[in-house]
Amino acid sequence: MTTQTRERGRVEGIMRQMETSLLDGTWPPGSRLPAERTLADQYGVSRNTVREASQRLAARGLLQSRRGAGVYATDQLRAGIASPWGQLVADHPVLRNDILEFRRVLEGATAYFAAMRATGADIKRIRSLMRELERSHDCDDKDSEATADTQLHDAIAQASHNTMFLHLHTSILGMLREHITISGTDVRALGAEESAQLLIQHRAVCDAICMRRPEEARTAMHTHIDYVRTNLHE
Numbered sequence: 001m002t003t004q005t006r007e008r009g010r011v012e013g014i015m016r017q018m019e020t021s022l023l024d025g026t027w028p029p030g031s032r033l034p035a036e037r038t039l040a041d042q043y044g045v046s047r048n049t050v051r052e053a054s055q056r057l058a059a060r061g062l063l064q065s066r067r068g069a070g071v072y073a074t075d076q077l078r079a080g081i082a083s084p085w086g087q088l089v090a091d092h093p094v095l096r097n098d099i100l101e102f103r104r105v106l107e108g109a110t111a112y113f114a115a116m117r118a119t120g121a122d123i124k125r126i127r128s129l130m131r132e133l134e135r136s137h138d139c140d141d142k143d144s145e146a147t148a149d150t151q152l153h154d155a156i157a158q159a160s161h162n163t164m165f166l167h168l169h170t171s172i173l174g175m176l177r178e179h180i181t182i183s184g185t186d187v188r189a190l191g192a193e194e195s196a197q198l199l200i201q202h203r204a205v206c207d208a209i210c211m212r213r214p215e216e217a218r219t220a221m222h223t224h225i226d227y228v229r230t231n232l233h234e
Contacts, residue, residue: 007049014043014053022062022073023163029075033063097229104225106169107153108218114159115209115217122159123210129155130206137199152202156209194231201227 018039021027033039033054040047054071057063061076114122129152136145157169201224208217 010045010049011052011056014045014049015056017043018053018057019062020163022057023167024161025158025166027073028158029073031073032069033071033073035070100225100229104222104229106165107156107225108221110157110160110162110165110169111205111209111221112160112214112218113162113165114156115212115214117161118159118209118212119161122155125155126152126159126206126209130203133202134199137195149198149202152206156205159209197227198224 036047036050039050064072064074129148133148136148157166204220208220
């Protein structure tokens with residue numbers, strides 16, 4: 001095996017590892033990658049190998065080099081599943097039931113696996129966002145509450161550590177975020193009782209995940225989605 005062949009193999013191996021970090025959410029869209037030297041030490045290769053792997057991923061649109069600012073993950077993976085259908089679903093309230101059915105399946109699964117696989121850092125973030133959701137609710141800050149709501153659902157998906165679930169979630173994240181914001185805001189607008197129920201449901205999901213109870217987490221998420229669906233239909 002020639003030196004050139006070995007180097008090509010090393011570059012491809014590093015590309016696979018970097019792709020994994022993009023897929024599993026280690027480097028979410030818009031995030032800055034660690035410095036070349038850091039990655040070279042992490043992977044046990046030269047900086048040139050890391051640089052070539054980064055350049056190849058950039059050529060595929062997965063990374064973007066910004067002069068003087070470093071290398072960043074793009075949203076190419078998210079955009080890869082985008083279509084006019086996604087925009088239609090986001091724009092037409094009549095399709096809410098379809099979205100809720102989809103969310104029930106996807107988010108029930110992500111809650112289940114999050115309870116199984118969440119790291120200490122994942123649990124810390126979920127708890128932090130739950131506290132922010134509670135703070136926003138207590139202050140009657142509807143905008144902040146909606147933001148914390150969507151971020152909490154994102155964090156749960158991240159904590160599932162299932163590459164396909166996470167990729168699917170992030171690929172349609174814009175649509176899901178808009179739907180979570182709109183549906184949550186609409187239900188909260190029904191009254192204080194409905195708003196309080198949403199908070200209780202989110203707390204039940206988070207508690208089950210943090211206590212590593214997968215079945216309870218999935219059931220709690222299903223209960224939450226079903227409650228939203230019932231209230232929006234009414």
